[in-house]
Amino acid sequence: MDTSSLCPRFEKGMQILSKRWSGLIIHQLLAGPQRFCTIESALPSISGRLLSERLKDLEQEGIVKRDVYPETPVRIEYSLTDKGRAIEPIIRGIEAWSQAWVKLEAEVQA
Amino acid sequence: MDTSSLCPRFEKGMQILSKRWSGLIIHQLLAGPQRFCTIESALPSISGRLLSERLKDLEQEGIVKRDVYPETPVRIEYSLTDKGRAIEPIIRGIEAWSQAWVKLEAEVQA
DNA sequence: ATACTTTGTTACGAAAAGTAACTAACTTAA
DNA sequence: TTAAGTTAGTTACTTTTCGTAACAAAGTAT
Numbered sequence: 001m002d003t004s005s006l007c008p009r010f011e012k013g014m015q016i017l018s019k020r021w022s023g024l025i026i027h028q029l030l031a032g033p034q035r036f037c038t039i040e041s042a043l044p045s046i047s048g049r050l051l052s053e054r055l056k057d058l059e060q061e062g063i064v065k066r067d068v069y070p071e072t073p074v075r076i077e078y079s080l081t082d083k084g085r086a087i088e089p090i091i092r093g094i095e096a097w098s099q100a101w102v103k104l105e106a107e108v109q110a
Numbered sequence: 111m112d113t114s115s116l117c118p119r120f121e122k123g124m125q126i127l128s129k130r131w132s133g134l135i136i137h138q139l140l141a142g143p144q145r146f147c148t149i150e151s152a153l154p155s156i157s158g159r160l161l162s163e164r165l166k167d168l169e170q171e172g173i174v175k176r177d178v179y180p181e182t183p184v185r186i187e188y189s190l191t192d193k194g195r196a197i198e199p200i201i202r203g204i205e206a207w208s209q210a211w212v213k214l215e216a217e218v219q220a
Numbered sequence: 221a222t223a224c225t226t227t228g229t230t231a232c233g234a235a236a237a238g239t240a241a242c243t244a245a246c247t248t249a250a
Numbered sequence: 251t252t253a254a255g256t257t258a259g260t261t262a263c264t265t266t267t268c269g270t271a272a273c274a275a276a277g278t279a280t
Contacts, residue, residue, distance in 0.1 A: 013208030090203040098123030
């Protein structure tokens with residue numbers, strides 16, 4: 001029973017952005033187009049399997065674009081679409097909030 | 111191997127906000143303090159088990175406050191702390207992005 | 221005492237995420 | 251012409267998280 005005025009667009013948007021790794025991948029791609037292995041080593045502890053899966057999800061949502069350059073070795077570059085770049089203010093907002101409010105384990109005095 | 115300059119605060123902030131339901135719960139609490147069953151019926155298809163778990167997570171992170179009023183029946187109100195209210199611009203950003211860019215299933219013409 | 225409400229908890233099966241090893245295509249080195 | 255290396259994944263398997271449903275404590279009303 002949905003008695004709320006919860007907008008289905010907002011609900012879906014939230015679903016997309018709150019999938020694990022999506023935010024960090026988008027953040028990484030804000031630095032410019034880059035290849036699979038660059039993203040993989042930029043993000044701590046994401047595995048190839050998940051990165052591959054998540055990039056496919058984001059491509060399907062029209063947030064990420066995948067370009068194949070048949071060089072040698074083949075170069076595959078991932079970049080943000082307009083829809084993806086439109087997420088930048090949100091990511092920056094999360095950065096700002098995190099700087100201002102998030103305490104790391106080491107800083108939390110119980 | 112973390113060769114990036116990825117800020118650990120940002121990483122943790124992202125982890126908190128991107129947990130399933132966190133965003134929608136915070137969005138709901140932006141409307142003001144409210145009780146468990148109100149949140150439960152405002153969000154589509156979240157179960158008591160998950161809502162309980164997520165509210166505890168958010169309370170632990172200092173984002174949500176839990177107040178017990180020993181009335182009859184007992185009233186327990188959940189509200190946002192300052193740290194929680196500071197998330198409002200991010201949630202509004204996601205709302206705006208969703209309005210502008212998110213297409214629902216029904217609208218996607220393959 | 222019994223039934224009802226609110227705020228949860230417990231138990232269990234399903235789905236998603238994490239880990240590690242493997243594959244395909246193409247290159248350079250021996 | 252093998253052999254080993256690189257990039258971009260995939261497959262198989264384990265662990266964690268999620269979802270569903272039934273139950274429980276504390277109090278009121280009947």
